[in-house]
Amino acid sequence: MEQEVEFIPVEKSFFQQPTLQLAESLLGCLLVKETEEGTAAGFIVETEAYKGPMDRAAHSFNNRRTKRTEIMFHDAGHVYTYVMHTHCLVNVVSAEKDIPEAVLIRAVEPYEGIDLMIERRGGTSLKNLTSGPGKLTKALGITMEDYGRRFDEPPLYIGKGFTPKDISTGPRIGIDNSGEAKDYPWRFWVTGNEFVSR
Template sequence: MLFRPLPLHFYRQQSTLELARTLLGKLLVKETEKGVTSGWIVETEAYIGPEDRAAHSFGNRRTKRTEVMFGPPGYIYTYVMHTHCLVNIVSGKKGQPEAVLIRAVEPCTGIDLMYERRGKEKKEQELTNGPGKLTKALDITKNDYGLPCYTLPLYIAEGKTIEEIEKGVRIGIDNSGEARDYPWRFWVKGNRFVSKKR
């Protein structure tokens, strides 16, 4: 194991909105046979079902896809949207289906391997500046669904101190009623790897 994962109590001691902020600057790590890739988390979004119309668990919707969200915090929730895999961290207490989406990371280790996965013609800024881009760069897949995020192969480690955090509305949820206006997206101010709103 290349880095030291954050302990389980890190996920149990804070609310979903708090976790969405404190994950900024932490290191998202994926270890594979090809090598280790990692990136500092620079953008997140909180999803607080069942009252949050933008959450997959809105209305306590419990399906095969959302099942892991109903379990304890500190586990991986991956799903595919528009052919892209997205990665979330389950954040609510058991029975409270909440999660934090990791929207963007700043590459740290394994950058050559990221280029191999994303395309050598990509600009470095484009490697991981979006939720589907970062999962491809780090080889995060549906197979990571339900795994703990405090041990191999996919985990979050201590990172670096963040000077200033900004917040705003979440992206890509225009059909979610009043939930589209909730300021539950957080990002590192001035970081060039933060995703761009369309």
């Protein structure tokens, strides 16, 4: 790792950038979760942007406001967790208050607490450890209890990591029934990184 890694949360202002820009800026950042078992962390290597009211793939499409999506209507930098097929997924709330947009963290490259992550994931290989949105939350110990926290303060936070040399973009994954939204190139990943989900 060429750049110095700091286990210090980013400033609140980091999250105050347009959603697509934030989805790119998160690449290379350190995602950290502190628990009683220890600290686990990894570099974010894949994200997906969801642009709220006008995005058929977003939970908040048409400004849909439910108990689940309520946190999306808060200001940028909040933690939006939800359960999908028994997996907890984690998102960074983006955009301004009352504009419900978010960035899904799809994959991280393991960095700290790797033994703990392997234990939580049942002894899987390193490459398979955090290469998907449900895998990374289980490995890092991110749960529904994190819903509504802020990413600029412990125990679940984003810190500075590295600056990717190349970033790739393409359509998001697993949203086939979302009309034209399935083709938006709103998935971002660190080009060539082996921990990207696919």
